[in-house]
Amino acid sequence: MHDVVRQLLAKHGSLPVSVDEIANNADLYDAGLSSFASVQLMLALEEHFDVEFPEHLLNRKSFSSIDAIAAAVSEIADDQAA
Amino acid sequence: MMEKPISFLDQLFEKRILHDSGVDGLYARSAQFEDVVSRFETFALTFGADEITESMMFPPGMPMADFETSGYMKSFPHLAGTVHAFCGCDSDHMGLLQCLAEGEDWTKNQKATQVALTPAACYPLYPILARRGVLPEDGAYVALQSYCFRHEPSKDPARMQMFRQREYVRVGTAEQTMAFRNTWKERGSVMMERLCLPHEVDVANDPFFGRGGRMMGVSQREQALKFEMLVPINSTEKPTACMSFNYHTDNFGKAWDIRLPDGNPAHTACVGFGLERITLALFRHHGLDVDAWPDEVRSALWG
Structure with missing residues (x-):
C-alpha cells in the first residue's frame, strides 16, 4: 500500500523534493504538498483503487502523511468491499 | 386565493431600481442605485485612507495569459468566462x-x-506588481475596483453574473497580510453597524468545482483562509456574503513571482466589498425609497 501511495504521490504531488526523501510519517504539507495537488492525488488514488473517498475523509488530515493516506485508503477499501 | 408574494427582484424591477435584460444576473442599474454604490465607495474609502499607497480601476477583462497564471481554471472552471x-x-x-x-x-x-x-477584482493587480520587481520593505497596499464576471445565472438579485468588487489588497510578509486581514474584519463590522445592516462574520470557503473541490473547500475552512460578512438579502436562512476577508498565503506570490526584499515569495490578502450586494442589502433593509432611510444610514452615506 505504502509503495503505491508513494508512486502516486511522486506522479501527482508536484512536490519540490523527491518522494524517496520523505518518511512515511512526515508532514506532506510541510514538504510542499498544495491543496490542489492533494486533490489530484485523491482523484488518482480513487482511480487506482477503484474507490470513492467519502465526505468524512475529504480533509487535510487524510493527506497529511504517507501513513495517513495509506490508512484512509485501507479504511475505504475495507468499507466499500464489505 | 392568496396572492403570491412578489420577489425582491421583481420589486426592484417594479420600482425601476434595476432593469430586466431577459438574462438572469445581467441588469441595468438606475441612477439611484448607482448613487448608492458610489456613496458606499466613498464611505468605504474613509476607512484606512492613510494606509493606501495606490488606487487602480480595472476594465472588466484581464489578459488571458494572466488569467491562466491565476489558476482559476483549476478551481472554478464552471464560473469562468472568456472572450x-x-x-x-x-x-x-x-x-x-x-x-x-x-x-x-x-x-x-x-x-x-x-x-x-475578470473573475475577481484583485487578479489583474498581481502581474502589474510582479513586473515592477522586488517589493519595497513595506510591501504594497492597493485600493482597486473592477467589474467581475461569474457564470452563475440566478433569480437572486444578489447573485449577478456581472458585478463590481471594491477591494483593498495587501501584499507583503505573512505578518503584514495577516494583520491587514484582522484589521479589516473588525472594520467591516464597524461599517455594517454604521449602515444599520444585520450582519455576522463567519469562516467560509470558495465554491470550488467538483468532488475535488469539496476537499479544497474543507481544507480552506480548516486553515481559516476565508471569512465572509453575511447579511440576509434574498433569504434569511442563507444570508449573502457582502464582504470577504481572504488570506491567499503565498499562492499568488508564487504564481506571479512577486518577491519580498529577502527573496521569498510575497504573501497576499484582500478584503472585497460586493458593491451591488451591499447596495441591495441597503435597499432590502431600509426600503426602496432612499429618502426614507434611517438618519444614521443617511448620515453615513450622504454625510
Whole structure:
C-alpha cells in the first residue's frame, strides 16, 4: 500500500523534493504538498483503487502523511468491499 | 386565493431600481442605485485612507495569459468566462450570417482572444506588481475596483453574473497580510453597524468545482483562509456574503513571482466589498425609497 501511495504521490504531488526523501510519517504539507495537488492525488488514488473517498475523509488530515493516506485508503477499501 | 408574494427582484424591477435584460444576473442599474454604490465607495474609502499607497480601476477583462497564471481554471472552471471573437475571412462571414439567419449555432467558429473576463477584482493587480520587481520593505497596499464576471445565472438579485468588487489588497510578509486581514474584519463590522445592516462574520470557503473541490473547500475552512460578512438579502436562512476577508498565503506570490526584499515569495490578502450586494442589502433593509432611510444610514452615506 505504502509503495503505491508513494508512486502516486511522486506522479501527482508536484512536490519540490523527491518522494524517496520523505518518511512515511512526515508532514506532506510541510514538504510542499498544495491543496490542489492533494486533490489530484485523491482523484488518482480513487482511480487506482477503484474507490470513492467519502465526505468524512475529504480533509487535510487524510493527506497529511504517507501513513495517513495509506490508512484512509485501507479504511475505504475495507468499507466499500464489505 | 392568496396572492403570491412578489420577489425582491421583481420589486426592484417594479420600482425601476434595476432593469430586466431577459438574462438572469445581467441588469441595468438606475441612477439611484448607482448613487448608492458610489456613496458606499466613498464611505468605504474613509476607512484606512492613510494606509493606501495606490488606487487602480480595472476594465472588466484581464489578459488571458494572466488569467491562466491565476489558476482559476483549476478551481472554478464552471464560473469562468472568456472572450471570443470572429477572426475569419469573407466566406467565413457569409457562413456566420447564414447560421444566424437559420437560427443555427453561429458561435462555433469564434476564436479565443487575449482577453478573459475578470473573475475577481484583485487578479489583474498581481502581474502589474510582479513586473515592477522586488517589493519595497513595506510591501504594497492597493485600493482597486473592477467589474467581475461569474457564470452563475440566478433569480437572486444578489447573485449577478456581472458585478463590481471594491477591494483593498495587501501584499507583503505573512505578518503584514495577516494583520491587514484582522484589521479589516473588525472594520467591516464597524461599517455594517454604521449602515444599520444585520450582519455576522463567519469562516467560509470558495465554491470550488467538483468532488475535488469539496476537499479544497474543507481544507480552506480548516486553515481559516476565508471569512465572509453575511447579511440576509434574498433569504434569511442563507444570508449573502457582502464582504470577504481572504488570506491567499503565498499562492499568488508564487504564481506571479512577486518577491519580498529577502527573496521569498510575497504573501497576499484582500478584503472585497460586493458593491451591488451591499447596495441591495441597503435597499432590502431600509426600503426602496432612499429618502426614507434611517438618519444614521443617511448620515453615513450622504454625510
